[in-house]
Amino acid sequence: MNPSQSRHYANIRLERASPDEIKGLQLKRIQTVLAHAYDRNPFYRALYDKAGVHPRDIRSLEDFRARIPFIDKRTLLEDQSAYPPYGSRADVPDAHIHQVTHTGGTSGIGQELHMFTQLETESWTTGFFYECAWAGIQPGDRVVRFIRVAMELGGLWHKSAGERFGLNQFFIGAYDSETRLKLMRRISPHLIIAQPSYLTRLSLMCEEQGIQPREAFPELKAMMFSGEAHGGVNWLRRMENFWGVKLAEWYGSTQAAGSHMFSCEGGLHFDDGRLRMLHNLEHRIYCEMLDLETGLPVNSGEDGEMFITNLYNENFPIIRFRTYDRARYRDADYCDCGRPFSGIESGSVSRVDDMLKVRGQNLWPDTVGGLIFGRVELEEYQGTVWVDETGRERVRVAVEFRPGSLSEGERDVLRQRLREEIKQKTDITMEVIEVEHGTLPRFEQKARRWKDERGASRQSAVQQLGTNR
Ligand SMILES: [Zn+2]
Structure with a gap:
């Protein structure tokens, strides 16, 4: 891939589709994924038989919401414990498994394993192309990362995605603060990827050492972090002002095979101080934002809990997965970029259960x-x-x-x-x-x-x- 191809990364036709076209595409994919799961996947067949529902009953997105039972972390863990190690939901020979990851954290009710074939790793990591294109990042750009690469999907996904996109990647998370800053000055990054907590820390370290990022890192174009509560619009403005670039945010999960919501070129807040939104890649992940009391979809501007369906991963289907993440839903037209992708408000993700995310x-x-x-x-x-x-x-x-x-x-x-x-x-x-x-x-x-x-x-x-x- 070379820079002249950059305009083709993101699917331009989809980004200009109408909301109805998107909904039609989602329904078609949902019907295909459901039929496949029912025919071939013992995990889903048992689930749907028990609920007395057959894929042919699903003729609309409303049918899908009302009739198809959801699954959650516990369901997946029970299946993996009954059929170790991957569970009856896994539907390919082990030799086709290319990447195995587990969900983060070493506690709670457990960590479920998630598997991907080579083709899936390749296709899912291309979500990052949207993130880069929208944030103004090009192949050949240099990125410094502080996220660890281990069994969790986050680090692995970004590593594969960066390779595929053609970034020059510098994993400097293993060094002490002083060495990190020294390396950063030498690298002159175009992109910094870190958690909001680390961006704060990094800024204060620069200040301590008398480094002015606008001068020390003149090629910097963007800083990306994952969807979590940041310090609000004041924090964003401080960061933008200090670093001289816009911030970009993503949201994803292991169950969704990586990140699927990204902020667009508008950044994370409007001039009047309102927070902007992250757009969901609607043709890949179907995201329902529900009011838990009524079970109905929330309106734009209201908080809802996210339930995700992977529209393509038929080898390890994820259909109506309850994330326990809550966020403020925003219709596509909340943003002025014109994309038909709805999503969530920047910085609005929180947990429905009492899990906390600490240092990633x-x-x-x-x-x-x-x-x-x-x-x-x-x-x-x-x-x-x-x-x-x-x-x-x-x-x-x-x-x-x-x-x-x-x-x-x-x-x-x-x-x-x-x-x-x-x-x-x-x-x-x-x-x-x-x-x-x-x-x-x-x-x-x-x-x-x-x-x-x-x-x-x-x-x-x-x-x-x-x-x-
Ligand atoms: Zn937008």
Whole structure:
């Protein structure tokens, strides 16, 4: 691929289709995927037989929503545990499996495996072409990344996608901060890919070292991060101002075979301060945004929970997968770019369950709770996630001991042990501090023992950015 072909990356005809054409295409693909799953996939056949529904009953997108049962992480894990390792949903010989990934985090109810054939890896990673084209990135551009490449799809997907698109990729996440900055100056990147928390940190490190990004990185065109709560429009403006480029955002999941929603060339906010949207690749992933109380689709501007259907992956079908991600739905015409792709508002993704994303890792509070309440000496705890003044994302666990149960020395030893166990179980380093008995709130029903203060603290961490010169 060469730069002159760049205008062909994104499918121009689709980007000019009418919303009705898109809906027609989605229905056709849904019917094909359903029929295939029912005929060939024991997992789905059992599911649909139990629900008393047959693919020929599905004549509209409304039928699909009303009649086809959803699946979730638990359903997939049960199937994989009954038919290890890939589950009865996997529908190709093992020799055709090209890439295996698992979902993030080392805790919660478990990590399901997801598999892709070579063709799927190739086709799904081309979603990144839209992301690049819309953000003004070209083949041959240099990208620095801080995301780790391991078993999770995120790192692998970006690596394959970048190779296929023709980026020059620099994986500098393994180095210390000073080396990263040194390398960045040498590389002169066109693109930086990192989490919002790390962009804050990176900005403050530049400030500390007297580096002015506009001068130090004159070729920079964009910075991309994944869909999660950022610090709002003020945070975005600080970042844009400091780095001199627009920010771009994506949203995706392992179940969706990667990223499928991207911000367009307009960036992440309008001039009047309203947040813009990420457009869903509607011809690849069918995304239902539902109100959980009524089960009906939400209107533009309302929050809904995302249910996704992969419109092409027939080897490992994902049909009506409940993501537990909630976001603000936006109709296509919310954006001024004219694309017929609806999607979600920038920075609006949150969880329906109590999972937290900390430094890119999924954290289920129950894992920490289990370690704490498993010890008779401990009575209560509270977790806090925030961004400190140097931009680092930090986690503190405050614990209360049962009165008189241990000496001060013993309490210190237990705190230390807890810290190590938490790190081992969650892969996240947390501070464990002791607070006086009776100071933490008690919860009778659904525990709300975790406070996420990152939005506000990320914003205040960058408040002074660029004003110290
Ligand atoms: Zn747009």
